[in-house]
Amino acid sequence: MKNLKKQDPQIYRAIKGELKRQQEGMEMIASENYVSEAVLEAMGTILTNKYSEGYPGKRYYGGQKYIDVIESLAIERAKKLFGADHANVQPLSGAPANMIAYSAVLKPGDKVLGMDLSHGGHLTHGHPVTLSAKVYNFVRYKTGKDGKIDYKELEKMALKEKPQLILAGFSAYTRQLDYKKFSAIAKKVGAITMIDIAHIAGLVAGKAIPNPVPYFDIVTTTTHKTLRGPRGGLILCKKKYAEAIDKAAFPGFQGGPHEHQVAAKAVCFGEALKPAFQKYATQVIKNAKVLETELKKHGFKIMFGGTENHMVLVNVFGSKGVSGKEAEAALDKIGITINKNMIPDDPRSPMDPSGVRIGVPAITTRGIKEKEVVKIAKWINQAIENYKDEKTLKAIHKEVIVLCKKFSVYKNLKY
């Protein structure tokens, strides 16, 4: 980065600082990961200069010889990776991918049945503060006492509300979804099915959990969470919806695609097609399970009856009398980054909820396995129990840094 260093030292220094932060911190935000250096290289290229509105073979501007190669490869790899009929690799991120998908198959005012935010759903699934909720009419289903989605209630709601779309998917839910049940309920009421696999795409691609693609009409995802690609979105769908999805992405919602990101997505899909990625995805699930078991031993209440994916939702307030905000701050001080999170029907406020969400995708990329997760769970407990004791927190932080240096990331990246 010698040009950047010389020309813009302020930005250069901040990037360098962020690299160090990522190297020396234990990243346990469930939606984050470390991309490969190959993905980084593809992103930082002259592809950013190109306008390529349209799709391979049918563009609005000239000069698409290489761009078409790149986008076609991204599409073919995405289809192969997920076993999909059709892939649109242009959505700029997860939130726009969802708006594109909604607008492809719904009219303003149409009804969508989606998962309640405090039960693990995502903002873009119709939370009142979002554009989606202003355009469409969302009704929300919840999880039952056993931590699973209450499918009986879901069916009752579907029969009563007659939604045009039934939406599955989440960002803070930890159990495996019953894809067949969603599909069967939708069939009964003539609804289109959509699943947002933003969080679990990497686990699906790595064959560590079942693939929802055969069961849903439309599948949206981000590419930067468990899938370990560049920030971006992806839409997969059945042939029947292919034209509607493509038109809704462009010209319906977006302008020119970001082909440097598309190239990096192609690299990410290529990586995910390799056997090593299946090993990674399997290890993610193993690590999350150990985290759950160990935190339980330390007296933490784990929501939804445990985890079957890459994260746990912990009721820290109900377990230790420490709020989600306080727990997040304590863990920050020991170099473990997580986020405070609502638990189902949380009696506390969104800015200071009862829970924290802890994920293992990023630490698993570092090479961390079960043995180290046991240690990390111990540190998490010590930090939360001693959240006011700066001396203890400082001592744990030192140990965290040692482990981070042992399981290093971007060792060869010289900024």
Ligand SMILES: *Cc1c(COP(=O)(O)O)cnc(C)c1O
């Ligand atoms: C992260 C996430 C999104 C939003 O993705 P962005 O890239 O942040 O826009 C959408 N849906 C779900 C389920 C998510 O977890």
